[in-house]
Amino acid sequence: MGRAPCCDKANVKKGPWSSEEDAKLKSYIEQHGTGGNWIALPQKIGLKRCGKSCRLRWLNYLRPNIKHGGFSEEEDNIICSLYISIGSRWSIIAAQLPGRTDNDIKNYWNTRLKKKLLGKQRKEQQHGGRRNISSQKQEILRKGMRENSNYMVSSSSSSDHHNNNQILPYWPHELPVLPPIPYSNEEPRFNDHASIRKLLIKLGGKFSDDDQPTNEVTNLDQYPLDNNNSMVQPILYQQQQLNMLSAETLQETQYNLDGVNVSTLQGQSCSQATLEQMIYNNTQKLDGLEFLYGDILINNNRAVGNSEWGQIMNSLLLPPVVNSDYEGLQQGMLQDCAIDQLRYLGPY
DNA sequence: AACGCGGTCAACCGCGATGGT
DNA sequence: GACCATCGCGGTTGACCGCGT
Numbered sequence: 001m002g003r004a005p006c007c008d009k010a011n012v013k014k015g016p017w018s019s020e021e022d023a024k025l026k027s028y029i030e031q032h033g034t035g036g037n038w039i040a041l042p043q044k045i046g047l048k049r050c051g052k053s054c055r056l057r058w059l060n061y062l063r064p065n066i067k068h069g070g071f072s073e074e075e076d077n078i079i080c081s082l083y084i085s086i087g088s089r090w091s092i093i094a095a096q097l098p099g100r101t102d103n104d105i106k107n108y109w110n111t112r113l114k115k116k117l118l119g120k121q122r123k124e125q126q127h128g129g130r131r132n133i134s135s136q137k138q139e140i141l142r143k144g145m146r147e148n149s150n151y152m153v154s155s156s157s158s159s160d161h162h163n164n165n166q167i168l169p170y171w172p173h174e175l176p177v178l179p180p181i182p183y184s185n186e187e188p189r190f191n192d193h194a195s196i197r198k199l200l201i202k203l204g205g206k207f208s209d210d211d212q213p214t215n216e217v218t219n220l221d222q223y224p225l226d227n228n229n230s231m232v233q234p235i236l237y238q239q240q241q242l243n244m245l246s247a248e249t250l251q252e253t254q255y256n257l258d259g260v261n262v263s264t265l266q267g268q269s270c271s272q273a274t275l276e277q278m279i280y281n282n283t284q285k286l287d288g289l290e291f292l293y294g295d296i297l298i299n300n301n302r303a304v305g306n307s308e309w310g311q312i313m314n315s316l317l318l319p320p321v322v323n324s325d326y327e328g329l330q331q332g333m334l335q336d337c338a339i340d341q342l343r344y345l346g347p348y
Numbered sequence: 349a350a351c352g353c354g355g356t357c358a359a360c361c362g363c364g365a366t367g368g369t
Numbered sequence: 370g371a372c373c374a375t376c377g378c379g380g381t382t383g384a385c386c387g388c389g390t
Contacts, residue, residue, distance in 0.1 A: 015359075015384085016384080016385095017359090039374080051375085052360085052361090053359075055376080055377085056358085056359065056360085057358090060358075068357095089379085102377095102379080103358075106379070107357050107358085110357095110380095112355095115355095
């Protein structure tokens, strides 16, 4: 037995809205509000529309202070950065861009930004992209060795919000910073969100077409470097970002660890060992987490894609990173990360 | 002028989440 | 706890438009 339809399909008008319908809906909501029931609303005002359709029309078009089109470079970068962090959660991304709707951002991403990304990647290839990225990374590593030797895990304590912001130069300060979260893809493909995100990370998470050298830092720069092992940095970065999250944001976005909502852990007493184990078990899967490790997993998980995305991703692959103790390191990092997350989430 | 094609975007659809009973 | 109605989200569709041939 299927789900009952939300409205009588036969008596409901579909397709584009007329100006009369718009006017009816707008004036009613402005005077009375939605009444907390979208399904009943169209009958109340004599619209032959589905309640869901009314809601969508209001949210995406009629609502006051809606902006359409004309995305700025800064908005591009925000969308891009958030996409790296949280994936295709358009509603959350839209919440960070006043006046923008999730539908708008989704359309903008699918029709423009993704292509912009492709174009930029081709440019990189024409300029010897693979070697460029590699050498750029090495330069960053060297720079990190010199300048960030004091960076320690403890610097990610929740009291360091201001310091943390300093490593996100183009991130508007009023915006909550969302952490990269486990991203599950049972069968990773090159044209899926995770792959696009990896590509974005490789490209620095920015869409500036500017080929001139700038002082803008890439996402690689955003990971402060540890002189012991640079691979730790994305995880530390994740920790920092998580620490910066407000409890409200966490609850709103409801990050899950193997079905356990992180937000529900707040205020609950639970043994450290149990929670560590729980998070550790989750990270064992590694599906989708690979973007947190940059090249390491990409290279350990080499796949041949026939799609355009596949070719792009393959072109970006770097020589394998040799790390005999990778697994141990990884587990240690993840457990440390888990412990730090739990510290943030509350006493245990 | 007619046609085909690709890009854009408003709207639809289905499903999971949520809240009330 | 089960059930139901509704909400909210992300993916997809299809109408429309501009451009090239």
